[in-house]
Amino acid sequence: MSIPEFDPAYGRAVPLAEGIARLTAKNPSPFTFHGTNGYLVGRDELIIIDPGPEIDGHLEHWLAAIGGRKVRFIAVTHTHNDHSPMARRLKAETGAPIAGFGPHRQSRPLFAGETNPFAESADMTLQPDVVLGDGDSIAVDGFALQAVHTPGHTANHLAFALQSTPYLFCGDHVMDWSTTIVAPPDGSLGDYMASIEKLLERPETVYFSGHGDIISDAKGVLRATRSHRRMREKAILERLAAGDETIAGIVEVIYRTTDARLHGAAALSVLAHLEDLVERGRVTTDGPPLLNNRYRLSA
Missing domain, CATH: 3.60.15.10 (Ribonuclease Z/Hydroxyacylglutathione hydrolase-like)
Incomplete structure (x- = not known):
């Protein structure tokens, strides 16, 4: 953007x-x-x-x-x-x-x-x-x-x-x-x-x-925001499929062009996606979804 x-x-x-x-x-x-x-x-x-x-x-x-x-x-x-x-x-x-x-x-x-x-x-x-x-x-x-x-x-x-x-x-x-x-x-x-x-x-x-x-163009921005979130979800799932298990590892790849000062917020954004994916049964983790957990695709 x-x-x-x-x-x-x-x-x-x-x-x-x-x-x-x-x-x-x-x-x-x-x-x-x-x-x-x-x-x-x-x-x-x-x-x-x-x-x-x-x-x-x-x-x-x-x-x-x-x-x-x-x-x-x-x-x-x-x-x-x-x-x-x-x-x-x-x-x-x-x-x-x-x-x-x-x-x-x-x-x-x-x-x-x-x-x-x-x-x-x-x-x-x-x-x-x-x-x-x-x-x-x-x-x-x-x-x-x-x-x-x-x-x-x-x-x-x-x-x-x-x-x-x-x-x-x-x-x-x-x-x-x-x-x-x-x-x-x-x-x-x-x-x-x-x-x-x-x-x-x-x-x-x-x-x-x-x-x-x-x-x-509010409707356009809303649709673009929705698409961005869906693409971010897709990128997270791809990193899990590639073997990344931690939020830190995922952030390092998909936010590599983002200001480093925002990487803490980026980690929380990834956590939000993973929390949602766990709730929907697409991703699993041990216990509740937390920032330092390890994550994997559901079988």
Whole structure:
């Protein structure tokens, strides 16, 4: 995937469509691209989506972008530390309730002896004031956002469809610059693939992502993402057939052109695939699927 150009315009709200603007946090990294995107939805009154991380100056940027308008809701797509922590400070400043699917939780319980490698990246203390289930809506100033539960990246991940428009705020479910990390036990590949199918059945065609630019061909990106995951599964099965048994050995081959700083995340992505393949009976391992296990094709 070639990395597209993107101007984050740090500190400035960038108008994207009628009643929609983007504010990007200055937290660039190999995992966040140029930074985490937050969004303002509305005109005289606002819904804020994903206010972002607790970093110096970001609250002041939000308050400048809001400009004295009434904030009715602060919506979060999911509880990772680059998306939700600023919600608490913004709530204290504006009085707006925080809306989300629920507190952070894992997609499955930890296996015996397993640790959560992404525990430090999770916002474990956020408790939404308004709990949104799949299909629930919040509205302001003629703009209604419908919550679409899209687990996979995290168990509590939501997208928000702007009703009567082609727009969907997709959080970290898909991005225009990289594939999304799906890492057990926080993430689940089975859930992620099911969420792709769910979004493909929906009418929205333009996505506003948590990182990077507008996705103007959302259906194409969803189908490409689905194909990429299927090809990754095929590559993993081929490595097992070739005699590789460990996740480290598989990563060394199929991620050889990937930035070495991302190899830890790549190992967790391979684990997600293997966990799914074990559940489907195509791969076996001794005991529950863990990062340091040995894997083999089922007989």
